[in-house]
Amino acid sequence: MLEVKDITMRFGGLTAVGGASLKVDKGRIVGLIGPNGAGKTTLFAIIAGFLDPTAGRVIFEGSDITPLPAHERAKLGIARTFQIVQPFAGLDVRENIAVGAYLRHARAAEAHAKAEAVARRVGLGGDLDKQASSLTVAGRKRLELARALATEPKLLLLDEVLAGLNPSEIRDIVPVIRAIRDEGVTILMIEHVMQAVMNLCDEVYVLAQGKMIAQGTPREVCVDPHVVEAYLGKGAADRLRAEEASHA
Amino acid sequence: MTRRGYLPILLVLAVLALLPFAVTSNVVLNFVVFVLIITLAAQGWNLLGGVGGQSSFGHAAFFGTGAYVSAILQVRFGINAWVATAVAVAAGAAVGWIIGFLSFRAGLRGSYFALVTLAFAEVLRILANAAGFTGGAAGLLMKLDVGFWNMQFTSRAAFLWLALGFVAVGLIVSQMIANSRFGAQLVAVRENEEAARALGVDVLSVKLKAITVSAALTAVAGCLYLQYFLYIDANIAYGLWISVEALLAPMVGGRGLVLGPIIGAFTLHGLGEASKLLAGRVPGIDLAAYGAVLILVVAFAPGGVLGLLRKLRFRSQPVAKTAEETA
Ligand SMILES: Nc1ncnc2c1ncn2[C@@H]1O[C@H](COP(=O)(O)OP(=O)(O)OP(=O)(O)O)[C@@H](O)[C@H]1O
Ligand SMILES: [Mg+2]
Numbered sequence: 001m002l003e004v005k006d007i008t009m010r011f012g013g014l015t016a017v018g019g020a021s022l023k024v025d026k027g028r029i030v031g032l033i034g035p036n037g038a039g040k041t042t043l044f045a046i047i048a049g050f051l052d053p054t055a056g057r058v059i060f061e062g063s064d065i066t067p068l069p070a071h072e073r074a075k076l077g078i079a080r081t082f083q084i085v086q087p088f089a090g091l092d093v094r095e096n097i098a099v100g101a102y103l104r105h106a107r108a109a110e111a112h113a114k115a116e117a118v119a120r121r122v123g124l125g126g127d128l129d130k131q132a133s134s135l136t137v138a139g140r141k142r143l144e145l146a147r148a149l150a151t152e153p154k155l156l157l158l159d160e161v162l163a164g165l166n167p168s169e170i171r172d173i174v175p176v177i178r179a180i181r182d183e184g185v186t187i188l189m190i191e192h193v194m195q196a197v198m199n200l201c202d203e204v205y206v207l208a209q210g211k212m213i214a215q216g217t218p219r220e221v222c223v224d225p226h227v228v229e230a231y232l233g234k235g236a237a238d239r240l241r242a243e244e245a246s247h248a
Numbered sequence: 249m250t251r252r253g254y255l256p257i258l259l260v261l262a263v264l265a266l267l268p269f270a271v272t273s274n275v276v277l278n279f280v281v282f283v284l285i286i287t288l289a290a291q292g293w294n295l296l297g298g299v300g301g302q303s304s305f306g307h308a309a310f311f312g313t314g315a316y317v318s319a320i321l322q323v324r325f326g327i328n329a330w331v332a333t334a335v336a337v338a339a340g341a342a343v344g345w346i347i348g349f350l351s352f353r354a355g356l357r358g359s360y361f362a363l364v365t366l367a368f369a370e371v372l373r374i375l376a377n378a379a380g381f382t383g384g385a386a387g388l389l390m391k392l393d394v395g396f397w398n399m400q401f402t403s404r405a406a407f408l409w410l411a412l413g414f415v416a417v418g419l420i421v422s423q424m425i426a427n428s429r430f431g432a433q434l435v436a437v438r439e440n441e442e443a444a445r446a447l448g449v450d451v452l453s454v455k456l457k458a459i460t461v462s463a464a465l466t467a468v469a470g471c472l473y474l475q476y477f478l479y480i481d482a483n484i485a486y487g488l489w490i491s492v493e494a495l496l497a498p499m500v501g502g503r504g505l506v507l508g509p510i511i512g513a514f515t516l517h518g519l520g521e522a523s524k525l526l527a528g529r530v531p532g533i534d535l536a537a538y539g540a541v542l543i544l545v546v547a548f549a550p551g552g553v554l555g556l557l558r559k560l561r562f563r564s565q566p567v568a569k570t571a572e573e574t575a
Contacts, residue, residue, distance in 0.1 A: 050446075069450075075448050102429040
């Protein structure tokens with residue numbers, strides 16, 4: 001469904017992403033993890049058409065979409081959420097979600113009906129008339145998800161939708177994400193909450209300093225020495241192994 | 249669903265339409281006609297600046313183009329007033345599209361956009377002042393020839409109804425947009441362009457559509473001004489005064505709201521006239537009153553008069569925030 005080929009993104013002298021590739025198959029939940037500043041959000045922005053990569057290509061459903069602007073990609077079925085939530089602060093929840101729904105429903109009545117259905121699905125059914133600016137952090141994250149979902153995407157890019165939520169809020173939203181996948185939406189998610197990654201993802205990619213250093217099932221990736229080093233520093237994997245050996 | 253918001257519009261229109269039956273004073277009727285012309289210009293501004301958050305400081309460019317194109321067609325080519333008006337409105341819309349294309353494609357926003365629109369209006373003013381076919385500094389004087397076909401009326405009431413008809417069109421167009429997909433996308437662009445793009449909104453095309461309709465409405469105001477006063481020159485048609493009027497009325501009445509421009513225009517000019525009556529003939533007292541009202545609105549009622557009314561009505565709920573940061 002989605003193929004990212006050798007993407008490089010340079011900001012002046014800084015290489016945020018250096019030749020990263022990944023593949024997302026239809027119907028899966030794929031995780032993208034990595035330490036802070038690894039380039040995950042940058043890669044998302046490139047996939048969604050918000051940044052032009054310095055090099056590389058983005059292939060969606062078999063066609064090269066690298067030159068397409070963001071709104072065209074949304075029409076093709078790619079929706080993203082923002083790590084730093086971007087609500088339409090002056091609008092209420094219904095109006096926020098309706099902007100997404102209007103992508104596939106030209107009439108106001110239909111767009112509003114769609115918005116209400118989506119709101120109920122992500123647990124915002126009771127907040128439809130609330131101003132977006134009055135929502136809690138958890139509410140705003142749900143709103144990000146709802147707006148993206150209202151565009152009826154084929155591929156949903158979730159950038160840390162669980163960050164900042166408490167454990168019970170995470171427990172509430174994880175089944176929602178799984179249900180979205182079960183209805184046929186492919187998901188690529190950036191996530192730091194490992195418990196959720198283990199729980200949700202069929203496959204995980206690990207990005208560190210702009211490079212894809214590992215790929216596999218969540219379990220495989222967690223014990224990969226490269227990944228441990230990327231998170232804990234050089235030599236950490238060896239030290240851990242040595243410690244385990246001495247305990248044994 | 250499609251009826252949403254039309255009741256207050258009907259009410260306002262009905263009150264104004266019945267006014268000539270209650271009041272026969274020419275002073276009052278003149279005042280109302282003038283304010284209705286301002287209202288139209290302001291309705292144009294409100295669509296782009298209020299709903300869309302792209303504050304223009306140069307709506308004179310559209311007002312003036314409407315007035316000049318109509319005047320030139322009538323004076324120089326003897327074309328019928330209604331036809332001339334239609335062509336002039338189209339010309340105003342075209343100028344809007346061109347200014348929009350040049351500035352929005354370059355990514356201009358906020359005060360940069362405001363300054364560029366101001367520059368366009370000033371260039372047009374200077375050109376109109378210098379060129380021969382615009383009558384240069386002497387301006388253009390229309391032939392007095394009263395009659396429906398010439399869009400000239402001796403009766404103030406008749407002109408009031410004509411202007412009110414156009415204002416009604418402006419109100420209905422604004423309300424239709426407010427209830428539509430285009431309106432929702434325009435508001436989304438005002439609130440957060442990035443988020444709008446992510447949801448499939450073609451930001452450039454939405455802005456272009458907005459500035460084109462906006463310019464057309466303001467051009468209508470220019471045409472009406474011409475038909476009413478039968479004279480324009482560059483400082484009237486392309487003058488800063490109308491850019492300011494077009495922007496001030498929605499700010500005072502309620503930015504981005506359908507009834508904002510008309511409420512704002514009547515509030516501002518009502519206060520202006522009242523201050524003239526109270527303070528006598530102190531020159532510029534009405535302008536001072538404008539300034540005072542503007543400061544009060546910005547400081548205490550960023551939602552304008554309508555925002556204030558709404559706040560009083562639902563004291564517990566906060567008023568919708570519009571994009572006042574671009575002001
Ligand atoms: N527009 C930009 N201009 C310059 N540098 C940028 C820009 N966007 C991102 N960067 C830099 O690129 C690097 C990667 O940033 P990015 O936001 O993609 O990381 P991330 O993996 O999403 O991190 P986090 O987990 O903290 O969200 C960082 O060093 C960041 O400072
Ligand atoms: Mg990030």
